[in-house]
Amino acid sequence: MQAVFSHEFFESDRILVTGGAGFIGSAVVRYLINATPAAVLNLDSLTYSGSLSNLMDVTSSDRYLFLEADVNDSSVLAQALGDFTPTAIIHLAAESHVDRSIAESDPFVTTNIVGTHGLLKQSLVYWRGLGEGKREKFRFLHVSTDEVYGSLGNDGFFTEETAYAPRSPYSASKAASDHLVMAWVETYGFPAIISNCSNNYGFYQFPEKLIPLTIINGLSGLPLPLYGRGANVRDWLHVEDHVRALMLILRHGQVGRNYNVGGRNERTNLQVVEAICDALEALRPRAGGLYRDLIRFVEDRPGHDHRYAIDPTRMETELGWRAQESFSTGIEKTVKWYHDRADWWEPLRRRYDGRRLGLTSAPSI
Ligand SMILES: NC(=O)c1ccc[n+]([C@@H]2O[C@H](COP(=O)([O-])OP(=O)(O)OC[C@H]3O[C@@H](n4cnc5c(N)ncnc54)[C@H](O)[C@@H]3O)[C@@H](O)[C@H]2O)c1
Structure with missing residues (x-):
């Protein structure tokens, strides 16, 4: 499958990646530059979670x-589109952390909804101005989340037919942006596609999300907080598997469709944290006890969705994609990467020190 990707991008491919300094965006940019002949323009405002050290x-x-x-800067967008002349746009720029959306929802509305709307408007003008051959080939890939589907009970999976039912300010803002994208397809014939992905993990993830936070706290001998009883279930996907999926969707996805991307790797949060503890133990045994001894059950996230699980059949059967990384190999590699790359995460800990965010009793962060 690997060979297919690199042969399918050409020197004439010019990809505008928004949010390319973030966790997933930087993996997309690294892939496009290192494994294809495409040119990339990374447009990113470098918020707290964006870092050029990822690139x-x-x-x-x-x-x-x-x-x-x-x-949100329409004149800069218009100029960037005109100057760079992209053949495709992959839109990842977003506020991405649920806890932050609970504490302060405004940036989520501003970037995820208003920003996506502004980008769609400018992209439509640009696309309409393209010559005939280029207009047909142009694609806009909007990277979204499985959280737009809401929360599952112990059974069942999200398919592309599942009705949207977002439950956090983050997922509501992503759902709104997805609806705008589909409105552009239906109303203007704009060639957009949406991907809805499960939780990602891997290298260069800002240390506020469960996996990097747990690894770094473990390495620092700090408590490992788990919301509630750690029973919430997520379907984990290695970021490099996600990137491979995005490349296939961009090339072969059908305009106006959603593609659910998931790794068939369901784990409770407790299982995830225990797997990290075990990987840390193997790598650097903890003096004076086990890493598991550092686990602390803390107040649950307000409105915490119980379970997300993706049915990725469409990706598998129509696009020939399947996650290559199992959770156990992926988590071992990820733990080792953070262990070896304190030079990367230590400066970011100065931007965010790991304190609890998003309790409704604490109105602002
Ligand atoms: N991380 C996940 O598990 C996951 C899962 C599914 C979907 N997604 C989606 O993938 C995308 C990327 O997520 P991520 O985890 O890499 O997020 P991230 O927070 O690591 O990166 C977001 C990037 O967007 C940039 N950005 C934010 N606001 C901007 C603005 N107004 N203008 C320009 N740039 C801006 C930031 O500087 C940062 O580089 C998001 O759209 C997110 O909703 C993430």
Whole structure:
């Protein structure tokens, strides 16, 4: 499957990636620069979660350009589109952390909804101005989440037919942006596709999300907080599997459709944290006890969705994609990466020190 990807991008491919300094966006940019001949413009406003240190591998490439800009800045967007002349856009720029959305929802509305709307408007103008051959080939891939589908009980899976039922300010803002994207397809014939992905993990993830936070706290000998009883279930996907899925969707996905991307790797949060503890134990045994001894059950997230689980059949049967990384191999590699790369995460801990966010009793962060 690997060979298929690299042969399917050409020197003429020019990909505008929004949010390319974030966790998933930087994995997309690294893939496009290192494994394809495409040119990339990374448009990112460098919020707390965006970092150019995620892109050290690619900055020397003459096919890579960076523009520090906000997706809400319509004149900069118009100019960037006109100057770079993308053949495709992959839209990842977003506020992405549920706990932050609970504490302060405004940036989620501003970036995820208003920003996506602004980008769609400018992209439509640009697309309409393209010559005939280019207009047919152009694609806009909007990267969304499985959280738009709401919460599952102990059984069942989200399919592309599942009705949207978002329950947090984050997922509501992503659902709104998805609806805008589909409105652009239906109303203007704009060639957009949506991917809805489960929880990602891997290298370069900002240390506020469960997996990097747990690894870094463990390495630092700090408590490992688990919301509620750690019984909430997520379907984990290694970020590099996600990138491979996005490349296939961009190339072969059908305009106007959603594609659910999931790794068939359901775990409770407790299982995830225990797996991290065991990987840490193997790598650097803890003096004076076990890493598992650091686990602390803390007040649950307000409105915490019980379970997300993706049915990725469409990806598997129509696009030939399947997650390559199992959870156990992926988590071992990820733990080792954070263990080896304190030079990457230590400066980011100064931006966010790991304190609890998003309790409704604490109105602002
Ligand atoms: N992380 C996951 O598990 C996951 C799962 C499914 C979908 N997604 C979606 O994937 C996308 C990327 O997620 P991530 O985990 O990489 O997030 P992230 O927070 O690591 O990165 C977001 C990036 O967007 C940039 N950004 C934020 N606001 C911006 C603005 N107004 N203008 C320009 N740039 C801006 C940030 O600087 C950052 O580089 C998001 O749309 C998210 O909803 C994430």
